[in-house]
């Protein structure tokens with residue numbers, strides 16, 4: 416590998432260490448090294464590439480837009496691309512689901528959406544404290560870090576991370592206690608020391624935290640607790656939205672309607688930056704420009720994002736195929752678990768995980784997969800879970816091939 420990465424790029428780089436090769440091209444479920452070696456990508460940009468690399472349907476629209484000198488940068492000015500995107504969001508996402516939200520375009524990353532959501536919740540309620548969950552991941556800026564669980568990431572803040580309180584996520588105590596026992600007790604006890612929270616921020620399935628899937632009834636219970644205690648419900652769908660778990664929004668299955676929804680990663684469709692925060696209209700109390708930034712909305716991403724919604728969310732074909740492919744992954748994981756004690760099958764839709772008691776194993780499996788030319792990330796507080804997240808557009812053949820490489824890699828490590 417060219418040493419410019421070592422000599423010039425900061426020590427903070429990480430994925431280039433996990434997968435030590437230099438990539439050049441990418442198409443669909445494949446990344447190609449500069450020497451032409453194909454790598455099967457079951458990582459999908461951590462959920463930013465749900466429609467695959469350089470999806471040809473989206474690329475065509477992007478090239479047409481670039482060719483005609485469509486506005487590339489425009490802060491949050493009104494543009495034709497943005498109008499088309501908003502109309503498509505309304506037609507393809509909100510109306511069919513009976514959802515009523517206003518859309519805010521913060522800076523283009525997931526953490527920008529989370530920061531805005533936390534600020535807005537505090538402004539709406541006049542309260543400062545936020546409830547987050549064990550093993551949550553919401554991003555790297557200070558507000559998002561304050562609601563993130565991982566101690567290594569939190570340590571990077573260099574200052575106390577305050578005004579947030581972690582609560583046990585679903586199944587944290589493995590069913591030993593009723594849901595929300597501790598949380599409700601603290602809320603109801605004036606001696607508990609818990610300030611009335613402004614909001615609860617939750618991932619319905621924790622991607623970075625170890626592919627921990629919450630149950631629909633747990634989410635409904637959470638929505639109910641929020642309602643009874645005047646707390647806003649923020650669903651961070653940055654990684655699990657855009658169809659990753661099957662339906663477009665990961666909370667649809669539970670039938671809850673969050674007050675605020677954070678989206679980024681695949682909302683732009685093509686792997687280019689874009690974030691969108693959905694806000695119930697009655698909560699849209701921002702003053703003009705109160706939360707701004709240079710890169711709010713990204714016009715080329717509006718173009719590809721609109722086309723992705725038209726191509727993949729005009730019917731339920733993608734949702735059904737994601738669920739079916741996810742079940743196939745689950746079958747293979749169950750088979751691996753049956754053969755190797757200490758392994759656990761996790762997740763739903765095409766956000767799947769294979770957890771190991773010994774945290775070293777997942778890293779070794781990831782390395783063994785890379786030796787077999789496949790990209791598999793790990794997640795969880797000790798990187799103890801192999802994360803299986805192919806593009807949703809993965810073909811059946813590619814899926815089988817990847818599952819075989821996974822099985823072989825586990826076999827190579829565990830014998």
Ligand SMILES: Cc1ncc(COP(=O)(O)O)c(C=O)c1O
Pocket residue numbers: 461523524525526527529552553554555618622623651652653654655679680
């Ligand atoms: C659930 C969730 N929220 C927020 C973020 C932060 O997004 P970004 O890295 O784009 O800031 C991530 C990133 O993985 C995420 O998974």
